[in-house]
Amino acid sequence: MSKIGIPRTLAYFVYYPFCKVFFEELGHEVVLSSPTSRAIMDDGVKEAVNDACIPIKIYHGHVLDLANQVDWIFCPRLVSVRKHGEFGTETFCPKFLGLPDMIRLAIDKLPKLLEVRVDLKKGKNELFQVVTQVGTQLGNGIGEIKQAFAKAVKAQKSYSKLLSREIMPHVALEMLEQQTRQPPREAPYDLKIAVVGYPYVIYDAYINAGLLKILEKEGAKVYTQDMLGDKILDRQARTLPKSMFWYFSNRAVYGGLHFMNRQDIDGIIHVTAFACGPDSMVDRLLEIESRRRKFTPYLSITVDEHTGEAGVRTRIEAFLDMLRYRREKNED
């Protein structure tokens, strides 16, 4: 039995249920890094190449947080999860592609890296190859791996189901942890706001200075692209001249476009990370499309090391005030 560390960032918000069940079924212990904090960010900033984006720096911090507690750190190389885009060449952001190498070379005294290349362009069956490689590295046999894989797939499905019930990923993860089916009671709201962006930016309350909480407190119900099924999202691809090349970016863009077409959504917020390459395009594209589709209320919030709660709160309050004002005017 080994102790396997999983950084609580990047792909965590999307694939954690799968990973956790898979490793535990194989008889290993899963250790999560602590939620992102000042200390984790500072460590990350120290270790990572200084031109990197915040999420990548924070990832370094999470790895450091785990370094002394585990035998392995699970650091897959996420290349692609599907065949998508004009040329079928969609991948993750290039920084994901080089991640294990960056980590290995940036941080000394690392536990073993549990590395595997995840490239599912060729088909869903590839995933079994991937988990087999992972299980084998951990010394598990093929029979166990098969069983664990089946259970992991099931766990991931229940997770998706929760999301499609319009439950936020971070809440759904909590529910799975506590094995409850009952989401916490919803706060009262009078506005519906779509928040789009990378999962590791919008669900990490530290990076975005508690954005989702603030929205909730201010009377908004939040929707994100992760509550939408792939079919709904991908339908939007046809409305663009060309798809982007990055999985998470495409999801954010398609989600944004989808919400623009929905009458019940009052406003859209795009949360973007400072110095993110792909976002320089995602953000402007959403802004232009929201104007063209006559869906005006669009707010872009950039977060960086120095983002404070007060700043985010002020911008959100102003945005929501504007939306409420508009609504009153329309009703008159």
Place this chain on the structure above:
Amino acid sequence: MKISFPHMGHSFIAFKWLVEHLGHECIVPPEPSKKTLDLGVRYSPEFACIPFKILMGTYLEAEEMGAEVILTSGGCGPCRAGYYWVMHQYLLEEMGSKLKVVAFEPPMLDIRDFWKKLSWIRKSGKVSWKHFIEVMKITWEKIKAIDDVEIHSHEIRPYEINRGDTTRAVARALEQLDQADTISQIKEARDAGVKLLDELPRDRGRNPLKIGIIGEIYVVLEPSANHYLQIMLGEMGVQTHRSIYLSGYARESTISNGGEAIYQVAKPYLDELCIGGHGVNSIGETILYARHGFDGVVQLAPFSCIPEIVAKSIIPSVSRDFDIPVLTLFIDEQTGKAGVQTRLEAFVDLLEMRRQSKEEAARLVV
């Protein structure tokens, strides 16, 4: 149609010839200047990489000069470059511009689209296929000849006795290439250019340092984007070599431009074939330059360039393992010529010192 295209080094000479001989009017894009950059910065997203901004500015300038269509390249990722044209078109439309950006996607990926666009250009220019193919061939020869002259100039410049001789000779050679219309004329002009360079007064007693230039394609290929770095180094008495040329073929066959070989070399450090841009090349080439006895490497990268950031995070280990100093220059709109010059001078001093101490050590051993 009035056609323009991105400005990349001296390649406009060949592309101008191409456009004109396909029956269109060419609006030669101006060399990127402060004005280009200012325009580009004003109308681009803040965190777009600098090539995006320079191109944005170039397109706007070309439009001012009358261009109706921009021809450029597409791409399939994973880097942003392949999405440039989409974004440029969006932004131009937002500004109320009528300019059309037409991108050639890689023919291996979408041959129909490629074909469609070629036919469109041919038909609207009213030329036959036979003529079209002939024109393509000649353009290709021009591109190669232009690169030949430039490559040779970087070898000669560190030996020049009168500063600026080489640069002036290159300009003269390019003028001749500009006039050449047939393959044999191109060959003549090329040979004359090379000879011109060879005949410059030189100090053959010098033993110049050798520096390899790596990095992102646009800032490597467009001298005005890198503050004429190769000329600057040449005039400091340094011989430079780079493996990225538009004509793509490698002169020193061992340091080649990309492909499987580079990947194999880079593999111990970066185990992923395609991280976009020239990320993998930058790592592989650093290793090759070290193996070939170069004194140092300069990495040129646009600020926020994703693949080069990945490369930069890995290069320190390569630099240590292969004992070759690497200077990374991140370029953005704030980068000034003086700053680049100071950093290069310091780097060159460091390389000089290393060389001296190595020579001394060698003497002691003997």
